[in-house]
Amino acid sequence: xxxxxxxxxxxxxxxxxxxxxxxxxxxxxxxxxxxxxxxxxxxxxxxxxxxxxxxxxxxxxxxxxxxxxxxxxxxxxxxxxxxxxxxxxxxxxxxxxxxxxxxxxxxxxxxxxxxxxxxxxxxxxxxxxxxxxxxxxxxxxxxxxxxxxxxxxxxxxxxxxxxxxxxxxxxxxxxxxxxxxxxxxxxxxxxxxxxxxxxxxxxxxxxxxxxxxxxxxxxxxxxxxxxxxxxx
DNA sequence: GCCACCGGTGGC
DNA sequence: GCCACCGGTGGC
Numbered sequence: 001x002x003x004x005x006x007x008x009x010x011x012x013x014x015x016x017x018x019x020x021x022x023x024x025x026x027x028x029x030x031x032x033x034x035x036x037x038x039x040x041x042x043x044x045x046x047x048x049x050x051x052x053x054x055x056x057x058x059x060x061x062x063x064x065x066x067x068x069x070x071x072x073x074x075x076x077x078x079x080x081x082x083x084x085x086x087x088x089x090x091x092x093x094x095x096x097x098x099x100x101x102x103x104x105x106x107x108x109x110x111x112x113x114x115x116x117x118x119x120x121x122x123x124x125x126x127x128x129x130x131x132x133x134x135x136x137x138x139x140x141x142x143x144x145x146x147x148x149x150x151x152x153x154x155x156x157x158x159x160x161x162x163x164x165x166x167x168x169x170x171x172x173x174x175x176x177x178x179x180x181x182x183x184x185x186x187x188x189x190x191x192x193x194x195x196x197x198x199x200x201x202x203x204x205x206x207x208x209x210x211x212x213x214x215x216x217x218x219x220x221x222x223x224x225x226x227x228x229x230x231x232x
Numbered sequence: 233g234c235c236a237c238c239g240g241t242g243g244c
Numbered sequence: 245g246c247c248a249c250c251g252g253t254g255g256c
Contacts, residue, residue, distance in 0.1 A: 025238050030247090032237080042235090045249050064248080233256105240251080 005036065010062055010069045014038030017067045033065050039213060056212070135162050135180045160184065 005016040016036040022028050035043040043049050046064040053059065061069050161183040162175055 020237080022238065027238060030238095047249075235253105236255090237253090238251105239253100241247105241249090243248090244246085 008035065008067045010067060011035070012038075012057060033067070035064075035067075052216075135166055135182070 005018045008015050008017040015038065018034045018036065019031050020034065021031045032044070035049060037043070037052070041052070043052065046059065046062070049062075049064070050059050063070050160178060161181045162178055163183065166175065166180075
């Protein structure tokens, strides 16, 4: 009997997927898919997952059997795309870079306008401290943030901004592999400060997830108690 | 009583 | 006809 739990990138960290092949009976050879929450709770169906995760995770495009996120939610479109599932939606910049970047290097960042990071309640996350003095058609901080994020995805080379020549004539001297801002450098101090920010965010997330789990357990206990009193 | 496992079936 | 979903049950 094949039994293997694997990570599921389309679900939050800690969730595992398991596929169990039926070994006997009329349905021998078919398989059942199960998911396990970080706390070990087992889920046999997508409705079960949706009920448990609520608004915390959008499962509209989640394919229960494959464990992958798909582009459409109809049965027909899903079947057509089965051999080419969409990557998880948490890396939109990576998916969009190929077509937009190669066409017009100077203006592609404008096309990312409107994309914004947000938490599970759709509340926009706080803006970052960015290098000053943007160069290019859209001087907004949002645009620069998207440009830096995409530059980090495009190459493992250092991200340092544009040369002074680009400031004088961006149409001629702009370096498409760098974000459209004045040259800047990142120091060890900057890195340490950002590590602290990330560390704080992780702790907050951990506390929120723990509180959520405890609340769900309490809710389940309350519901169970009500049912038991009614049946007496 | 729990749960792994398979069967039944409604929706497509 | 297929299969996602969930009910039922036998083994522990």
